[in-house]
Amino acid sequence: MSVPAAPLELEGARLAYGPRVVWSDVDLTVRPGEFLTVLGPNGSGKTSLLRAILGLTPLSAGRLSIMGAPPRRGSRAVGYIPQQRLIDPATPVRARDLVRLGLDGDRWGLGGGSTRARVDALLAAVGASAYADVPLGMLSGGEQQRVRIAQALGTEPALLLCDEPLLSLDLRHQHEVTALIHAMRRERGTAVVFVTHEINPVLPYTDRVLYLAPAGHAIGVPDEVLTSSQLSALYGTPVDVLRSQGRVVIVGGDDEHVHHVEEADE
Ligand SMILES: Nc1ncnc2c1ncn2[C@@H]1O[C@H](COP(=O)(O)OP(=O)(O)OP(=O)(O)O)[C@@H](O)[C@H]1O
Numbered sequence: 001m002s003v004p005a006a007p008l009e010l011e012g013a014r015l016a017y018g019p020r021v022v023w024s025d026v027d028l029t030v031r032p033g034e035f036l037t038v039l040g041p042n043g044s045g046k047t048s049l050l051r052a053i054l055g056l057t058p059l060s061a062g063r064l065s066i067m068g069a070p071p072r073r074g075s076r077a078v079g080y081i082p083q084q085r086l087i088d089p090a091t092p093v094r095a096r097d098l099v100r101l102g103l104d105g106d107r108w109g110l111g112g113g114s115t116r117a118r119v120d121a122l123l124a125a126v127g128a129s130a131y132a133d134v135p136l137g138m139l140s141g142g143e144q145q146r147v148r149i150a151q152a153l154g155t156e157p158a159l160l161l162c163d164e165p166l167l168s169l170d171l172r173h174q175h176e177v178t179a180l181i182h183a184m185r186r187e188r189g190t191a192v193v194f195v196t197h198e199i200n201p202v203l204p205y206t207d208r209v210l211y212l213a214p215a216g217h218a219i220g221v222p223d224e225v226l227t228s229s230q231l232s233a234l235y236g237t238p239v240d241v242l243r244s245q246g247r248v249v250i251v252g253g254d255d256e257h258v259h260h261v262e263e264a265d266e
Contacts, residue, residue, distance in 0.1 A: 005068030007159040007191035012062035032189040040212035079157030081165045089137035095147040102154040122150040142173035162194040
């Protein structure tokens with residue numbers, strides 16, 4: 001019996017821009033339904049990892065595969081939720097238009113049910129039915145992000161890439177967005193690669209952490225990776241990991257990281 005292909009696999013992977021090696025020797029297999037949280041300070045190569053998975057930046061050594069195949073631009077196996085960016089208020093594009101763009105007409109046609117019904121179901125799944133026909137530019141940031149998630153859900157990807165999707169969302173919307181992504185991986189077995197500076201909103205959902213840092217990287221369950229000794233080794237300087245009421249606070253190493261973690265408390 002053949003082993004099913006993993007949604008994401010990296011083997012001896014290295015990414016460099018000219019002489020600048022961003023990360024190297026990354027070995028990682030992400031299973032169906034797994035939630036991998038990617039952490040690390042500015043410039044540690046989180047975005048570069050997403051770009052490599054999206055087929056936009058080639059590895060300089062090693063192997064990266066998605067469902068057993070090399071990465072390629074526009075792959076339907078990969079869904080992508082970008083950073084929260086407000087949409088031009090003047091755009092006439094409606095929520096249902098954006099979601100429909102992500103659907104493959106033939107595929108849904110064969111599966112029964114109209115494209116419209118499928119779009120309605122996706123918008124309902126993210127709680128966006130009420131504004132399905134409103135131009136995107138008139139929606140709040142949180143509402144726009146729900147619609148982006150509906151679009152990503154529509155392609156039924158094997159792997160969902162999330163690039164700081166909680167940025168500039170209020171706490172309520174942060175919870176809603178993470179719960180939706182969690183439901184998607186539970187119900188559909190979608191593997192999730194979630195890049196963030198704030199571990200706490202996704203800590204309850206995180207199976208493993210990939211921590212990228214100046215002196216290397218670490219992969220493991222949160223309790224293994226988010227320790228003072230592990231992070232001090234990764235940063236090459238003393239770092240304290242404190243735990244309080246189920247939350248993680250990282251002190252030292254990277255001021256910006258600490259700032260974001262504390263901010264999530266508000
Ligand atoms: N096209 C490029 N050419 C040269 N260097 C680049 C290029 N893109 C990124 N870099 C460098 O590679 C390193 C990693 O960048 P990357 O954007 O992947 O980090 P990041 O972890 O996503 O950072 P941040 O948290 O600030 O978004 C940085 O030092 C950056 O300056």
